[in-house]
Amino acid sequence: MQTKLADFIRDTADGAEADAILRKCVHCGFCTATCPTFQLLGDELDSPRGRIYLIKQMLEGEAVSARTQLHLDRCLTCRSCETTCPSGVEYGRLVDIGRKWAENLAPPRSAPQQVKRWLLANTISQPAVFGAAYRVARALRPLMPSTLAAKLAPSRPRGVWPSPRHARKWLVLGGCAQPALTPDVNAAAARVLDRIGISLIEVRRDGCCGALRSHLNDHEGGREDASRLLQQWQPALERGEVEGVVITASGCGSFVREYRHLFRDDAPMLAQAGKVVAQTLDIAELIARETHALDECLVKRALGGRGAIAFHSPCTLQHGLQIRGVVEGLLQRAGYELTPVADAHLCCGSAGSYSLLQPEIATSLRDNKLAALAAGKPVGIASANVGCIAHLGSAADVPVRHWIEWLDEALST
Missing domain, CATH: 1.10.1060.10 (Alpha-helical ferredoxin)
Incomplete structure (x- = not known):
């Protein structure tokens, strides 16, 4: 062109x-x-x-x-x-x-649009603020319209997080919305990794990776969030206390993978970002490296009769991180049957804050995705990103959980 x-x-x-x-x-x-x-x-x-x-x-x-x-x-x-x-x-x-x-x-946005976008960027990106707001909203759920109340459905509570006991250790991103919406995901990852000889360490209140504000056109705010995160992670990495950083939300992982581009005009931050990104993996990538240890755990379990589940691969996993087939292989290794899903490459409509800014389109895409996922009559749906899980879970007839939670369940029974 x-x-x-x-x-x-x-x-x-x-x-x-x-x-x-x-x-x-x-x-x-x-x-x-x-x-x-x-x-x-x-x-x-x-x-x-x-x-x-x-x-x-x-x-x-x-x-x-x-x-x-x-x-x-x-x-x-x-x-x-x-x-x-x-x-x-x-x-x-x-x-x-x-x-x-x-x-x-373009002409300025309307005042309501500006306020809505500012609130999304500056509320969800703050874990403490969003967590408090979410708890209040949950308490008021009976008074809300059904469409909004569905987005506040109860989530699985955070389970036991094993204390660090292994020589091998990894940091994990806590994130901004995930602690409130899906609080057991990182704990489930910690339990799975603990069984295969790795301790997972959480950095308290590490906050947003920068994706939310960046995607809402607050690019400076996004860089501030990313810079803060790098500064929190780097000391443990430099001292060799951990092998790297693992991320359980594919949306965050995809954005962190872009940190070199984000800081391309800031030489000191670019160098720092490059070192950290080189030591950052999606949880699927880390566990896929440890399949021998995983198989040793699985061989002690009765793997049959778990029922079929459908896997929704988030766009950030398959198109952003370019990770395809890895999660499916791990779930099948654990004894799950995966149902076929038509048009698996298409988005579910969550897309970060998109479902809140473009609700009609997001709802149509969600309903189409749920129809495709339900076609094989699964007992549950697995995904890899907090936004997709919350969005699909707002209308699904079966449980929608992070795939690491399904894997943790296989190792626990």
Whole structure:
């Protein structure tokens, strides 16, 4: 694609990156076949190709309207199009640039929209604040509309977290929403790892990875969250007290994997980020390295008759982290039968704060995903990200849990 960027962006870092990405696009349209919003709405401007044209026009100096912003807002940033694209277009990075400049160039958002986005960015990203707000909301659940009350369904309480007793130790990201929404996930990971000879250590109140504020166009706030997290993790890594950092939420893991890009213009932070990212793994990657120890635990268990479960692979796991088939293999190793899921590459509609900002689209995508997951009549649904678990769990007829919780259950019975 030929480009002629406007003066306001031509000689900037954003301009150089956007220009390189735009020039890779060959208009083939393969991305439209795997774009959830295009499949749902049928509007070319709600496809990656259409949004690329909108971003190109904006960066070449054409007027930016609220309509441009609407179509960029509707993008889930699921990155399914990146997996499909034969030309290697880094659409996720391009749409981030597009949203950033649209926020500056488009007419101001309405006051209610601005307040809502500010509250999401500055409440959910603070674990203590969000935890308190969530407890209050749970107490008021009987008074709320059914659609909102469903999002506050009871979660599994945090179980036992084994005390550190092994020479091998890993840090784990606590995160922002996960401690309130799915409090047993990290504890379940700690129990599984404890059985295979690894102690998991939690950094109290480590907070958000930066994804939430960044995706709501508060890029400086996102970098602040990421910088704080790096500073909390680095001392233990440098002293050799832990082997690395493990992350149980694939959304956070996908964003942390991008820290080198996030700090590309800050040399000291870039060096720090590079060291930490090199020592960071998704929980599936870590356990997959330890399958011999896992098998030794599993051989002592009766693995039959667990019933079939359906696995929903979050977009951040399969398209962001590019981890495919690993979780499924671990669950099957533990004796679970996995049901087939049609259109497994499509987003469930959670997408961080998306389900709160675009509820109609998110609900349609959720219902389509649940229909696909339920087709094989599973006794439960497994996933790998807190947002997907909460979103699907708000309407599912069977339990929706993190896959590490299902694995922990297999090792406990």
